[in-house]
Amino acid sequence: MTFSSELWDRGAASVYEQIVRHPFITGLxxxxxxxxxxxxxxxxxxxxxxxxxxxxxxxxxxATDEDAVSMFALHAANAIAVERELHTSLLGSLGLTPADVDAAGSGPTTTAYMSYLTAVCATGTYAEAVAAVLPCYWIYRDVGRELLKRSSPDPLYAKWIATYGSEEFDAVVEQVLAVTDTLDVGTAERERCHQHFATTCRYEWMFWDAAYHKLDWPVR
Ligand SMILES: Cc1ncc(C[n+]2csc(CCO)c2C)c(N)n1
Incomplete structure (x- = not known):
């Protein structure tokens, strides 16, 4: 069994089922x-x-080999490019500006998820860091594919679905899975990878749930 399928079976399978049933996702x-x-x-x-x-x-x-260095660096740059594209198109259609995004600030779930990712990527091993960032790619690819079968009557939601359900995005995720499957992990490190992967899968569910309930800080 590959390392990635081991991670998915233990940490993502059950959470993924709950994500596709979530009213935020079915509502899209x-x-x-x-x-x-x-x-x-x-x-x-x-x-x-x-x-x-x-x-x-x-x-x-x-990253321990040049191909992985260049792949993750490219994806880091693309994550910013995606943000710009979201700003100009989806946010514009919703009548929002980048200033509104800054003014809204980051909510409790976003802050927790970002802090966790940052901590693992800064202080964990390379394999732990890969395990922590992987659900972001993988869950979005599978959710995107699933939603693409139905798309949406709402053009805003259809645009979002098309981004993550695309073949281009699928190719990106396959590359990251290939890197994951060549990681050399020791026994104790493997357990920590499972923990990080399962935790960020849960944060993916929580991110949609926070949006559905428009979760705000309980005190200000
Ligand atoms: C909460 C949340 N989780 C995952 C993604 C998807 N995603 C964001 S950046 C990136 C890879 C680099 O482009 C992927 C797959 C998202 N947008 N928001």
């Missing part, structure tokens, strides 16, 4: 998701992508 394809929840999601995702890009740069910096 049947068009019932309210625009306020989507706006919250895109705003928080803009914050998330900034931190994710930095986390990927840390992974790139400690």
């Amino acid at each position: 394809t049947d068009g019932t998701l309210d625009h306020d929840a989507f706006q919250y999601f895109i705003t928080q995702d803009s914050h998330y992508l900034r931190a994710y890009s930095r986390a990927l740069s840390l992974v790139a910096g400690r």
Whole structure:
């Protein structure tokens, strides 16, 4: 069994089932998701992508072969490019500017997820860092594929679905899975990889759930 399938079976299989059943996800394809929840999601995702890009740069910096260095560095740059594209198109259609995103700040779940990723990528081993960033790619590819079968009557949601359900995105994820499967991991390190992978899978579910409930800080 490959390392990636081992990670998925232990850490993602059950969470993934709960993600595809989540009302945020089902609401995207049947068009019932309210625009306020989507706006919250895109705003928080803009914050998330900034931190994710930095986390990927840390992974790139400690990758053990040149192909992996260049792949993660490219993805780090692309995460910023995706953010710009989101700003100009989806946020514009929602009537929001980058200043609104800054003013909204990062919510509790976004902050927790970003902090976890940053900590693991800064202080864990290379393999641990890869395991922590992997659910972001993999879950989005599988959710995107699943949603593409149904698309959405709402053009905003259809655009979002098309980005992650695309063949280009699938090729990106396959490259990261190939890198994951060549990692050389010791026994104790393997367990830590499982922990990080399972934790960031849970954060992926929580990210959609926070948007659905428009979760805010309980005190200010
Ligand atoms: C909460 C959240 N999780 C995953 C992604 C998807 N994603 C963001 S950057 C990147 C790889 C580099 O381009 C991927 C797959 C997202 N947007 N938001």
